[in-house]
Amino acid sequence: AQTVTQSQPEMSVQEAETVTLSCTYDTSESDYYLFWYKQPPSRQMILVIRQEAYKQQNATENRFSVNFQKAAKSFSLKISDSQLGDAAMYFCAYRSPGNQFYFGTGTSLTVIP
């Protein structure tokens, strides 16, 4: 069965600094998608970034980038130049070829002014 593990329940970062959130997953598939979602205190889940497993190039969206290590089944999220608005719960998610989504337990990110 597919599982997604986020080993950091809580993280903090100084404003303007860089932070990396970890995620590992378990799968026997070769073609799949990985996502990072952000859930601010307002509760709306927002897509931050996604990665297609068949692409070797790491996805980047402005200040957000991933380090995708397919062989290691690792998918970490790097947030550069952290801002106060980045404070939220971050969920890593795996989407199987059969369109099933699996979510990690989340990492609560605090941004310190």
Add this chain to the structure above:
Amino acid sequence: SAVISQKPSRDICQRGTSLTIQCQVDSQVTMMFWYRQQPGQSLTLIATANQGSEATYESGFVIDKFPISRPNLTFSTLTVSNMSPEDSSIYLCSGKGGWEETQYFGPGTRLLVL
């Protein structure tokens, strides 16, 4: 991307009653899902809402407790039946278009059962 709305945003209900949550998507999506999220916890998939047919439930969730309807491609309802305090949670609706690889979420419905 899809914009998803949910009604109600929150409710307080008495034990033994039922609540129906509505989910509306602003564009057609091929797949709609219902999740439950305990405060500070991850998401647990309840079921996949299928248009015009019975929903597909995950292990631990049954139709009698969580009946789901999806009459068209943009609308779905989840009913939480015969509620108990253990049903207190956040219920999230999500949708995914066939051309999209991403799942989009509604703002959630916060339910408290007394």
